[in-house]
Amino acid sequence: MVSSAVIPYIDSHCHTHGLPYDAWETIGSTGVAAVVISAGNPHVHREIHDEVPDLADVRRYWEEPIRFSESAEKMHFFKVFVGIGISFMTRVDQWEQALELIPDLLKKPNVVAIGETGIDPIQYFGMRWPLEEQKIVFEEQVRLAKELNVPFILHTPTPKKSRDFLHELAVSEIPNENYKRHFLDMDMEIINKIGLDHKRLVIDHVDETILEYALKETNAYIGIGIGQTLRHTNPEFFADTVERYGPERLMVNSDHVAYVGTDLLAIPKTIRDLRRRGVDVADIGKAVFDNANEFYELNLETQPAA
Numbered sequence: 001m002v003s004s005a006v007i008p009y010i011d012s013h014c015h016t017h018g019l020p021y022d023a024w025e026t027i028g029s030t031g032v033a034a035v036v037i038s039a040g041n042p043h044v045h046r047e048i049h050d051e052v053p054d055l056a057d058v059r060r061y062w063e064e065p066i067r068f069s070e071s072a073e074k075m076h077f078f079k080v081f082v083g084i085g086i087s088f089m090t091r092v093d094q095w096e097q098a099l100e101l102i103p104d105l106l107k108k109p110n111v112v113a114i115g116e117t118g119i120d121p122i123q124y125f126g127m128r129w130p131l132e133e134q135k136i137v138f139e140e141q142v143r144l145a146k147e148l149n150v151p152f153i154l155h156t157p158t159p160k161k162s163r164d165f166l167h168e169l170a171v172s173e174i175p176n177e178n179y180k181r182h183f184l185d186m187d188m189e190i191i192n193k194i195g196l197d198h199k200r201l202v203i204d205h206v207d208e209t210i211l212e213y214a215l216k217e218t219n220a221y222i223g224i225g226i227g228q229t230l231r232h233t234n235p236e237f238f239a240d241t242v243e244r245y246g247p248e249r250l251m252v253n254s255d256h257v258a259y260v261g262t263d264l265l266a267i268p269k270t271i272r273d274l275r276r277r278g279v280d281v282a283d284i285g286k287a288v289f290d291n292a293n294e295f296y297e298l299n300l301e302t303q304p305a306a
């Protein structure tokens with residue numbers, strides 16, 4: 001019997017569609033079984049817009065990764081799934097018509113969730129989207145997730161730095177330690193008003209400012225992104241969280257995105273860190289594979305077929 005440190009994992013939230021072939025090959029060599037791409041934003045492909053994107057643009061943000069997901073496995077030997085949503089990181093026009101496309105797109109076998117989406121005070125390209133209108137578009141998406149009974153990926157905003165090509169828009173009155181919670185409260189009020197089952201919800205981009213709240217005040221899954229430099233959460237933070245709270249509702253993700261620095265090995269590093277700490281392999285498997293497999297209903301086997 002040979003032994004190997006590689007534990008298969010699911011990257012439960014990323015924008016890998018913006019990364020080049022070599023990055024896919026590196027990721028594919030690390031034990032990844034599947035990735036869930038969050039689609040709906042132009043900046044993940046390093047696109048810059050000087051006009052508000054419209055229905056044709058949104059369709060493209062969604063349909064390109066969906067088409068790619070259908071053929072990627074043959075080339076890179078891991079499965080690719082897609083979540084679709086209107087995220088508020090980019091203002092879009094004709095969102096009513098875009099929302100009408102979602103039910104049919106969700107019938108495709110590789111499309112597994114609505115999202116990411118979540119109220120955000122900052123939009124790319126300087127195109128502000130008033131919070132009151134965001135709340136309406138957000139509520140429509142929560143309602144769709146409930147009606148269609150599909151997983152919902154909740155984006156929580158991260159305090160941005162001007163270097164993220166946001167310029168003066170990056171300035172915020174809200175102190176960093178209250179920033180995520182401030183907008184998460186708006187989201188949760190709508191989610192609970194509509195009555196979306198928390199078992200269908202992942203609160204994503206969780207850091208130490210909302211971790212306790214998400215664990216104690218909700219029954220949602222907790223997504224932690226550890227593979228890109230926009231946020232300070234890293235493999236060590238995820239491993240600390242598993243050790244401290246157990247793996248029950250935790251889901252690891254890379255949130256790899258093409259416009260900031262990434263660590264393609266972030267999730268395998270987390271797994272190795274957890275093994276060094278002596279965390280039970282079954283518990284590691286829950287946090288890096290089983291929870292995402294159940295949440296997104298991917299029905300993946302942990303062992304390759306003989």
Ligand SMILES: [Zn+2]
Pocket residue numbers: 013014015038116255
């Ligand atoms: Zn993301």
